[in-house]
Amino acid sequence: MRANAPGDLPTYFCRRAPQENDGLLLPAAWQLADYVDFKLVEGLPNQTPRMPTRFAALWTSTHLHLLFQCADTDIRATMTGRDDPLYEEEVVEAFLSPTGDVRRYYEFETNALEALFDAKVYSPDLNRSTMVVDTDWDCMGMVVDVRQETVNEKLVGVRTEWAIPFAAFPEVSAMREGDVWRANFYRIERSEPAEFSAWSPTAESPANFHVPERFGYLEFVN
Numbered sequence: 001m002r003a004n005a006p007g008d009l010p011t012y013f014c015r016r017a018p019q020e021n022d023g024l025l026l027p028a029a030w031q032l033a034d035y036v037d038f039k040l041v042e043g044l045p046n047q048t049p050r051m052p053t054r055f056a057a058l059w060t061s062t063h064l065h066l067l068f069q070c071a072d073t074d075i076r077a078t079m080t081g082r083d084d085p086l087y088e089e090e091v092v093e094a095f096l097s098p099t100g101d102v103r104r105y106y107e108f109e110t111n112a113l114e115a116l117f118d119a120k121v122y123s124p125d126l127n128r129s130t131m132v133v134d135t136d137w138d139c140m141g142m143v144v145d146v147r148q149e150t151v152n153e154k155l156v157g158v159r160t161e162w163a164i165p166f167a168a169f170p171e172v173s174a175m176r177e178g179d180v181w182r183a184n185f186y187r188i189e190r191s192e193p194a195e196f197s198a199w200s201p202t203a204e205s206p207a208n209f210h211v212p213e214r215f216g217y218l219e220f221v222n
């Protein structure tokens with residue numbers, strides 16, 4: 001991972017998976033990925049989340065694969081419907097801008113019950129007050145897998161894996177090594193007090209994920 005990109009934004013080097021798979025990757029594939037830790041969204045110095053999150057990504061010619069490993073001892077999830085307001089409980093999220101124009105991006109969220117929120121976002125002023133969220137858009141063919149992790153029968157975390165087909169994005173014709181997207185990845189943890197964490201902190205308080213200027217760079221490499 002490159003420590004600093006233009007404007008001090010992070011870059012994640014998304015490696016190509018050693019297998020072509022329309023669904024989930026084999027567990028061994030994730031040994032090749034780079035893992036990063038989320039930070040508190042507000043960007044407070046020297047403070048890390050009480051409930052850590054590790055994130056990794058891989059790609060094939062057909063899919064973007066994302067992995068969230070969340071420490072958690074108290075899951076808070078009740079919603080099961082497509083495009084339910086999952087963000088009111090506990091979720092992991094990804095905002096993806098395939099063209100690099102951060103005024104236009106896609107939002108993905110899932111909870112521990114494998115419910116999915118997916119939408120197309122247009123933010124003409126890069127401001128939450130004027131953004132338009134189109135939940136009629138669906139990411140056809142997306143695969144979600146969520147597993148609770150236990151030690152001695154006690155809950156210690158939640159592992160969430162996504163397989164997002166590139167074909168779901170009309171802007172994407174074919175993926176090539178060296179392609180760069182803008183993106184950010186997040187988690188909402190509702191224990192007391194609530195925690196909002198991200199790969200690229202948005203540096204806003206109260207916590208706000210919809211800050212496209214803070215999207216990092218997702219670079220596809222072999």
